[in-house]
Amino acid sequence: MSLKHGLLGLLNYGKMTGYELDKAFKESLNFFWQAQTSQIYRELSTMEKSGWLVSEIVIQSDKPNKKLYSITEMGEKELSRWLVENGSIDEVQARSIFLMRLFFSGEKSVEQNISMLKKYREKFEAALSEVAKVGAYTEHYRQLVDNKQSAVYWELAADFGKSYYLTSIEWISRTIKRLEGERV
Amino acid sequence: MSLKHGLLGLLNYGKMTGYELDKAFKESLNFFWQAQTSQIYRELSTMEKSGWLVSEIVIQSDKPNKKLYSITEMGEKELSRWLVENGSIDEVQARSIFLMRLFFSGEKSVEQNISMLKKYREKFEAALSEVAKVGAYTEHYRQLVDNKQSAVYWELAADFGKSYYLTSIEWISRTIKRLEGERV
DNA sequence: TGGGTCATGTAACCTGTTACATGATTAG
DNA sequence: CTAATCATGTAACAGGTTACATGACCCA
Secondary structure (H helix, E strand, O other): OHHHHHHHHHHHHOOEEHHHHHHHHHHHHHHOOOOOHHHHHHHHHHHHHOOOEEEEEEOOOOOOOEEEEEEOHHHHHHHHHHHHOOOOHHHOOOOOHHHHHHHOHHHOOHHHHHHHHHHHHHHHHHHHHHHHHHHHHHHHHHOOOOOOOHHHHHHHHHHHHHHHHHHHHHHHHHHHHHHHHHHO | OHHHHHHHHHHHHOOEEHHHHHHHHHHOHHHOOOOOHHHHHHHHHHHHHOOOEEEEEEOOOOOOOEEEEEEOHHHHHHHHHHHHOOOOHHHOOOOOHHHHHHHOHHHOOHHHHHHHHHHHHHHHHHHHHHHHHHHHHHHHHHOOOOOOOHHHHHHHHHHHHHHHHHHHHHHHHHHHHHHHHHHO
16 A cells, blocks of 8 residues: 555655645656545545544635644554565566556557567657656755655656666667568 | 456456456465455455456355356457457556655665665565566466467566566665765 | 636545465476 | 465555536736
């Protein structure tokens, strides 16, 4: 259950509303964890019931009222417990629709598969330019966070993402060449 | 919904029982898609209700009776439709607990984080040797499948996996060196 | 006057996880 | 005698997806 821990991690930097968490999520964690707005609101309620968070209503006159969440001591303990927890091997085995399609592509012609690979290469390129944007947000958030060390790890995570997308793009290019060779 | 399509893909090679599908899944698709035994049985029932599969009971005297599933024409159509479908960008954005932990690791000491990275490196190494095994199964299954082209794509998928795990291992080693440098 | 931002959710459904249940045969 | 293999699931719960609902303010 990592969405909960992602939210705990963000709230550990400071109080935020569901709306702000949703934006922060989409600007930073999105490339390695995707969450719907509705899911974020639901998880926040559950986490409050578990005692990991507390909320206060902030009344605003010009804008809708908002619910500001803060992390509790229990929430902090849960976060640090999770941070040092040893995961199992399947934490590194991700689910990939791309590989599922590729695996069963023997049914299709080589031409069709080359064209599929080209489409996926474009998707990886798009994902790469998304991660590249994370750097800009990092700059912005660094100012707002006490622990200056944090930004180092934000950048490391983004760097892993870049390296992954780059390797994927290169792998696809090599594979297209191989398939083009076989076709001749 | 890719578990369903994975099962369709396997059944497209020939009739199988839930038990056999579970094993085939764990021997081949597991490194890019994980599924529990109970989930496989549930999905098979659903798919039969949708008309993608039909089943027949095979009575055995020495062993428990079994339910043999075959793909229907509807199932084949669904599989080929899915194979050429254009996915969205989030097909290449996987969920990663590893990156979630790394992202929030500014809370911990550099020593703790180096030790975490070493543990993850071991996991990636274990995953790499798992994928390496896929090659052996490929050899075995190649004999059983009509379309000899299929095995090419099984190997491509495994090759992508290897390349991903290798890059991850190298990235972690580089990053450990960087962090050790900062510590001094 | 139309679209974007601010702000909160609910409901229904689908997919994934965990725990449990049963029982025969066969190989070491 | 005991552990693995064969073979099937159900039930409950957790987590993720999709669709829908509401409404004010602000800028072009």
